[in-house]
Amino acid sequence: MSGTLFPRERAVVADGAVHVPDWLPPERRRALVDACRAWARGPVPLRHTVLPGGGAMSVRTVCVGWHWQPYRYSRTADDVNGARVADFPGWLVGLGREALAAAYGDGPESRGYTPDTALVNFYDSAARMGMHQDRQERSPAPVVSLSIGDACVFRFGNTANRGRPYTDVELRSGDLFVFGGPSRLAYHGVPKVLAESGDPSAGLPRGRLNITLRETGLR
Ligand SMILES: O=C(O)CCC(=O)C(=O)O
Numbered sequence: 001m002s003g004t005l006f007p008r009e010r011a012v013v014a015d016g017a018v019h020v021p022d023w024l025p026p027e028r029r030r031a032l033v034d035a036c037r038a039w040a041r042g043p044v045p046l047r048h049t050v051l052p053g054g055g056a057m058s059v060r061t062v063c064v065g066w067h068w069q070p071y072r073y074s075r076t077a078d079d080v081n082g083a084r085v086a087d088f089p090g091w092l093v094g095l096g097r098e099a100l101a102a103a104y105g106d107g108p109e110s111r112g113y114t115p116d117t118a119l120v121n122f123y124d125s126a127a128r129m130g131m132h133q134d135r136q137e138r139s140p141a142p143v144v145s146l147s148i149g150d151a152c153v154f155r156f157g158n159t160a161n162r163g164r165p166y167t168d169v170e171l172r173s174g175d176l177f178v179f180g181g182p183s184r185l186a187y188h189g190v191p192k193v194l195a196e197s198g199d200p201s202a203g204l205p206r207g208r209l210n211i212t213l214r215e216t217g218l219r
């Protein structure tokens with residue numbers, strides 16, 4: 001997906017939901033891929049999260065800072081191997097603040113943003129994520145989402161239900177998407193990964209990596 005005829009522009013998809021194409025330069029993509037590989041090696045491995053109904057998600061996930069399992073956060077990965085998850089690094093707080101400033105402008109909200117959990121999702125070309133809300137956080141702070149590798153269709157909906165109205169946005173390698181404010185609890189999902197559209201220069205020849213940063217509001 002490197003050949004773009006026209007530069008893609010920052011877009012406000014809904015009130016509080018902003019898409020910033022190509023936000024991460026290639027060297028920062030590579031550094032994030034390296035960090036994600038290290039997190040996937042442990043202390044908790046990438047796993048297909050099992051939902052309460054018994055089905056496993058097609059995406060594989062590893063968490064940093066706080067572990068998410070349906071539908072709560074804990075310090076230990078009780079549904080995987082019981083280990084305490086990796087600490088949330090200071091540089092990732094900085095990246096989150098930069099991301100908010102890029103999406104909303106520099107101000108008190110971006111400077112005070114203190115994400116304390118990251119969900120690292122890896123999608124192969126068949127993986128999907130159903131429409132859901134990110135709602136286990138007690139903090140109303142925005143969610144910062146970074147995408148690397150294969151492009152996907154990201155469906156950004158409304159706060160009332162999983163259906164229409166929604167907007168389909170193509171997220172490509174290096175793109176930033178932030179949702180906060182009136183969009184913080186909007187339903188969203190990934191109906192499709194665009195196979196082999198990836199970014200070998202990021203060290204991810206196939207598949208899609210998505211990292212969401214959140215403030216849990218927990219301590
Ligand atoms: O992969 C994405 O772009 C979205 C991930 C997501 O919504 C989540 O982890 O809650």
Ligand SMILES: [Fe+2]
Nearest residue numbers: 132133134188
């Ligand atoms: Fe989500």
